[in-house]
Amino acid sequence: MRLTQHTDYALRMLIHAALRAPELTTVGAVSEDFKLSLTHLNKVAQTLAETGYLHTVRGRSGGLRLALPAEKIRLGQIVLATEPDFQIAPCMSPTNAECPIYRPCVLREALDQAAQAFVRELDRWTLSDLVRHRSALLTAIGRK
Amino acid sequence: MRLTQHTDYALRMLIHAALRAPELTTVGAVSEDFKLSLTHLNKVAQTLAETGYLHTVRGRSGGLRLALPAEKIRLGQIVLATEPDFQIAPCMSPTNAECPIYRPCVLREALDQAAQAFVRELDRWTLSDLVRHRSALLTAIGRK
Numbered sequence: 059m060r061l062t063q064h065t066d067y068a069l070r071m072l073i074h075a076a077l078r079a080p081e082l083t084t085v086g087a088v089s090e091d092f093k094l095s096l097t098h099l100n101k102v103a104q105t106l107a108e109t110g111y112l113h114t115v116r117g118r119s120g121g122l123r124l125a126l127p128a129e130k131i132r133l134g135q136i137v138l139a140t141e142p143d144f145q146i147a148p149c150m151s152p153t154n155a156e157c158p159i160y161r162p163c164v165l166r167e168a169l170d171q172a173a174q175a176f177v178r179e180l181d182r183w184t185l186s187d188l189v190r191h192r193s194a195l196l197t198a199i200g201r202k
Numbered sequence: 203m204r205l206t207q208h209t210d211y212a213l214r215m216l217i218h219a220a221l222r223a224p225e226l227t228t229v230g231a232v233s234e235d236f237k238l239s240l241t242h243l244n245k246v247a248q249t250l251a252e253t254g255y256l257h258t259v260r261g262r263s264g265g266l267r268l269a270l271p272a273e274k275i276r277l278g279q280i281v282l283a284t285e286p287d288f289q290i291a292p293c294m295s296p297t298n299a300e301c302p303i304y305r306p307c308v309l310r311e312a313l314d315q316a317a318q319a320f321v322r323e324l325d326r327w328t329l330s331d332l333v334r335h336r337s338a339l340l341t342a343i344g345r346k
Binding site for chain 2: 059060061062066069070073091092093133134137141144145146147148156157158159160161162163164165168169171172173174175176177178179180182183187188189190191194195198199200
């Protein structure tokens with residue numbers, strides 16, 4: 059069971075933005091520091107701007123900054139915003155009722171409850187928790 | 203976030219075995235009733251036999267039956283037995299410490315806790331819960 063690469067990159071981009079605050083970060087800096095694809099990170103930045111997590115500052119000295127304080131950003135909500143869906147099994151898609159036992163089956167309910175438990179646990183963590191070792195993290199990305 | 207096809211098929215094979223009990227089921231019958239690949243189901247049956255969920259009866263009238271009562275089979279444990287790993291993000295692999303912030307990063311801990319919450323919730327459900335609409339399920343697979 060895995061999160062998509064999109065979510066993985068989004069979490070790292072938000073960590074980078076939280077570490078760099080109050081300075082701006084850029085997609086290029088995240089790419090360089092984490093050795094991640096610029097093309098993919100551009101899409102991630104777009105998702106995070108559209109969903110209200112990052113604010114884009116335009117211009118020559120522009121970049122990205124958190125649109126909310128780090129302690130207000132809950133991990134479960136990030137994952138819900140960046141995963142394309144939470145269909146733990148194919149039968150959880152509303153447009154996929156191909157399984158012959160679709161109607162009487164109880165498995166969907168169990169998987170849905172488990173997915174909710176996953177998000178609920180992540181919502182106990184904020185972006186602020188992720189950067190609590192700020193000094194060691196800044197050293198690790200060579201920005202100290 | 204998705205379970206592997208292997209786990210999805212394993213859950214359906216166990217549902218089939220629980221529905222057919224006390225008669226035996228076969229990989230062929232599961233394939234036919236759920237329209238799933240025989241090749242893949244053979245591998246799933248092997249995993250479920252090796253992990254103590256299915257018992258294989260050899261011979262001409264052989265087949266598969268649950269190795270435990272359905273009410274003793276917890277969904278979280280099935281998923282742990284059939285998923286190749288529970289690495290929600292690449293950094294959760296013990297052999298993958300490529301991320302520059304691997305050591306001071308707290309994200310792994312949050313994801314690990316969330317994965318545990320997912321399994322804990324599934325463990326509240328048994329295979330017996332999944333087949334509580336036995337009559338409707340048997341009708342749906344044309345075995346009534």
